[in-house]
Amino acid sequence: MTTSTHRAVLEPLHDGTLVLLDEHRAAVDARPASPPDVRVDPGHLAYVIYTSGSTGTPKGVMIEHRGLANYLLWTLDAYVARGAGGAPVFSSISFDLGIPNLFAPLLAGEPVHLLPEPFDTADLGRHLAAGAPYSFVKMTPGHLDLLTHQLTPEEAHGLAGTVIAAGDSFSAALAARWTALAGPDGTRVATEYGPTEITIGNSGQPVVDLPETELIPLGEPIPNTTMYVLTDRLEPVPVGVPGEIYIGGAGVARGYLGRPDLTDERFLPDPYGPPGARLYRTGDLARWLPDGTLDFLGRIDNQVKIRGYRVELGEIEANIAQHPGVRDAVVVPREPSPGVIRLTAYVVPAAKGPVDGAGIRAHLAGSLPDHMIPADFVAIDRIPLTANGKVDGRALPPVS
Numbered sequence: 001m002t003t004s005t006h007r008a009v010l011e012p013l014h015d016g017t018l019v020l021l022d023e024h025r026a027a028v029d030a031r032p033a034s035p036p037d038v039r040v041d042p043g044h045l046a047y048v049i050y051t052s053g054s055t056g057t058p059k060g061v062m063i064e065h066r067g068l069a070n071y072l073l074w075t076l077d078a079y080v081a082r083g084a085g086g087a088p089v090f091s092s093i094s095f096d097l098g099i100p101n102l103f104a105p106l107l108a109g110e111p112v113h114l115l116p117e118p119f120d121t122a123d124l125g126r127h128l129a130a131g132a133p134y135s136f137v138k139m140t141p142g143h144l145d146l147l148t149h150q151l152t153p154e155e156a157h158g159l160a161g162t163v164i165a166a167g168d169s170f171s172a173a174l175a176a177r178w179t180a181l182a183g184p185d186g187t188r189v190a191t192e193y194g195p196t197e198i199t200i201g202n203s204g205q206p207v208v209d210l211p212e213t214e215l216i217p218l219g220e221p222i223p224n225t226t227m228y229v230l231t232d233r234l235e236p237v238p239v240g241v242p243g244e245i246y247i248g249g250a251g252v253a254r255g256y257l258g259r260p261d262l263t264d265e266r267f268l269p270d271p272y273g274p275p276g277a278r279l280y281r282t283g284d285l286a287r288w289l290p291d292g293t294l295d296f297l298g299r300i301d302n303q304v305k306i307r308g309y310r311v312e313l314g315e316i317e318a319n320i321a322q323h324p325g326v327r328d329a330v331v332v333p334r335e336p337s338p339g340v341i342r343l344t345a346y347v348v349p350a351a352k353g354p355v356d357g358a359g360i361r362a363h364l365a366g367s368l369p370d371h372m373i374p375a376d377f378v379a380i381d382r383i384p385l386t387a388n389g390k391v392d393g394r395a396l397p398p399v400s
Helices: 004-013 025-030 065-078 096-107 121-131 141-150 153-157 172-182 260-266 313-321 357-365
Strands: 045-051 059-064 087-089 112-114 134-139 160-166 188-193 203-206 225-230 243-249 267-269 278-288 294-299 303-306 309-312 326-337 340-349 376-379
Touching: 045 065, 059 065, 065 096, 087 096, 087 121, 087 134, 096 112, 096 134, 121 134, 121 141, 134 141, 141 160, 141 172, 153 172, 160 172, 160 203, 172 188, 225 278, 260 267, 294 313, 303 340, 309 313, 313 326, 313 340, 313 357, 357 376
Parallel strands: 087 112, 134 160, 160 188, 340 376
Antiparallel strands: 045 059, 188 203, 225 243, 243 278, 267 278, 278 294, 303 309, 326 340
């Protein structure tokens, strides 16, 4: 269902009949008020949501009702019960991060607050503060970083029972900034982890004590799901050894729409589960620490090879952010000539003015090898975000 305003956009994307709420209002109102007698099975398809593909062609992920119901039931206790006031919706419905903001409050009889669309991210804090307090607010770490600069301590303190940072790497430094802003008895912060292919989120936990790791740990799997760190032969890795995260249980998607080859590549038989169980290979790196913490190390495909060494960009960004003159940073690989990789660091200075490239370079030299130190440092006012709250690499300025 939609309105005639969006007809021209949606008709080329849809083979069925569009129900236009403005033109077909009389027919819609004439339909019986009782719901249709349709049986919904846990294995039935709940939705198809598209995620980016390495080839540039989006992949349609088929999510079943069992995974969606399992996740939303977990959010009732983990999120909705932590406060009063429901949740705001401000991310695109084509991005599954916002699904709990939309559905979890309704399951508990709480309100859903629809923020005005479109709005500039510079106004996010103002819009959220106007509707507070909420039970919870789920957002990306990029959004949370914006709020640490847009909200007053009083506004952050009373924003919600919990704010959840998900959908991207969540640094301990950002968690510390939010905690300091909101105060010890204010809005607490939590983390959630999970690719689209395992139904929104597969693990999460409140950030009670800041870890010694650069990124916030991934937390424990939610009920009826599993999470392993394995080799490419599906063997568990020893403590401290990096491996790929594999996820099993109720949230694993049916597969990719119309892509049986890709489904077979990413969704594998689960050697540790019951007959017929499957694992999803996430492409994410992690390692178990001695205390049982699952330390997230970034994406396998976020690594680049420089001078024969594999480099994790997130590690460089975390080290740059530790410089006292830096508020935030993102590192991007450039290829000025075939086979030559040149790292560029886009830096948001802690104070207005030019970026201290020499000072940051000297700071990095104390903890990183030479091949991991960016060749260029570019000052920017803020890190540009996409509509989904992730870094928009295409909006970063070119290097002269």
